[in-house]
Amino acid sequence: MSKNYDKILEEYKELCDEEEDVNKELEINEIEKEQTNACKHWLRKVGEMKKDVKGLEEKYKKSFSCLCGLCPFFRLVKLGGRIVKKTEKVRNLKAESNNIRSLMVQKAPAPHITNPTNKISEFPSLEENVKELQDCLIVENLKRICVLGPIGVGKSTIMNRLHQTMKGSKMFEIVFLIAVGRKRNERYIQQELLKRLQIKPKKFSDEQRKSIIHEQLKNRSYLLLLDEVFSKIDLEEIGINDEHKGKVVFASRYLDVCEQADEQIEVKRLSNMDAQNMFWEKVGVHLKDNPHIKREAELIIKFCSGNPYLIKLIGNHLASKARVPATNGTDPAI
Template sequence: MGGCVSVSISCDQLTKDVCSCLSRNGDYIHGLEENLTALQRALEEIEQRREDLLRKIVSEERRGLQRLSVVQGWVSKVEEIVPRVNELVRMRSVQVQRLCLCGYCSKDLVSSYRYGKRVMKLIEEIELLRSQGNFAVAAERVDAARVEERPTRPMVAMESMLEGAWNRLMEDEIGILGLHGMGGVGKTTLLSHINNRFSRVGGEFDIVIWIVVSKELQIQRIQDEIWEKLRSDNEKWKQKTEDIKASNIYNVLKHKRFVLLLDDIWSKVDLTEVGVPFPSRENGCKIVFTTRLKEICGRMGVDSDMEVRCLSPDDAWDLFSKKVGEITLGSHPEIPTLARTVAKKCRLPLALNVIGETMA
């Protein structure tokens, strides 16, 4: 009739379609206030779980453990979702005011639908995070290199001095050993060989830490280098105060049997300020340092000190002749006499090495 098309829809079908539409979208609008309350409650619960987990992590990290990557990833996801929830909560009053017909409809249906859908999706995301946030283990021990070996010169003519220092250090009653002597006498070389020898001791010590102190004492730099050896997370560390750094270092080192090697000390290094526990017979830890000033040994409270002396004339000649080399020594009749005169007058290993290489 007149080109019109007659469409017949049964009452039952129409009712079914309307109900289907309401079931799909009704919760987004009619359940909006209830869903917002559920969202805030879910956020509070997951934030509480995050805080509990972070407290556990901090406790583990103080013992020298490192948080697992999966744990850090979960914490980051929680931190990322918080501002998204807060954004929706700030819009709550405006969106609720748009509801009408006892909350079954909205004055701005599209806006309310989209808002309600975002609320529901965040609830689902938080629920998924909550199900993934059960960590029996939050941190584990990461084995850094127990001893980082240092490049060293051969111990020509200083072997007996090394044995004497090592044997003294290994005595149970020796916790702090000071090596003193004039510049160039071989203190750093001696300390480097002591460092490397710990790599052959086995598992007797947990970690060996080498720090160059130098003339200008900087407590925070020493703390930073110690922490870098103990841990690898340095971002938040840089923002901490000296006192907090000392506390963190102490709480890690007190659980370890450590060796601390301090090279080139010019003034007293206050171990308490740094955060280093004092060695004792009970904890079995060791500290060795080098200094040009004998009085520093007293200020550091050493259990024993040892003077690193110039080489004897025979040892000086042994070192110097090896540096000069047989070819050079035999290249002219006067060279051996000149070389012996140099070795006799200069018995510092550093100077003998430099002059010998130049003469060669």
């Protein structure tokens, strides 16, 4: 039974990695794309599966605690059978993820915004990071720029803001934004570039793709934004080199990725004022002056240490609690 248990844990970990990749892609593309019902359904099924696997994990651990007390044999056989069946379901659910990314649909066009660079962000400390990147892009000899920071600090938000801003400027002819992710490589980046360049994805060899991309971009001013980079990327293998007029910006949580960059920008955490504003924006500004939760709110904001992801996560959770109707005639507690 131990081999079957190890197998389900292996499949479960891979499923969790797939879920993380899908969520990250949704986050990266939130400006232009949205989930389909099929995508939401898959994520919901993954959530349910995670609960089931945790339940089996607890039962498995308990089975060892009673082995010395001669745990009934038929219970162990039954548990082993459940683990085998659940492993197959986890594997099938993981396989379904291959269709999920193609089931993200384009959002309806947003209303045209004139001069989008007037106000890049509602949070000045995030805006400072974007402004620093814009300043680097002006410097001619800075071809490779790395945006470094821990998970949840706002790298993807900054890359999206930069993408939005640069698309509305005349600095570059074409701006690419590609979410690389944990399991993607140079070939995936090539395929995404070819799509944007409106070249039909025929069965090109790696060398052919490299040559096509090089020829297409060598005389163009372009900006390539690579988000969620987990390992070093060989730009030469993609078809991008220093002879090009273009520039590349990486976003990563790993320092070794930044070793190939000409300039490194470490993402600053939100200022205390921005952290408070983001928290109350998520929870509800109408609760800001509530004396019953003021102290707890201050502690939560301090705990988040200016990390936007944590602030949004906790803020959304508290907002959902606050929306539950009160049953005793008093304000709902957070």
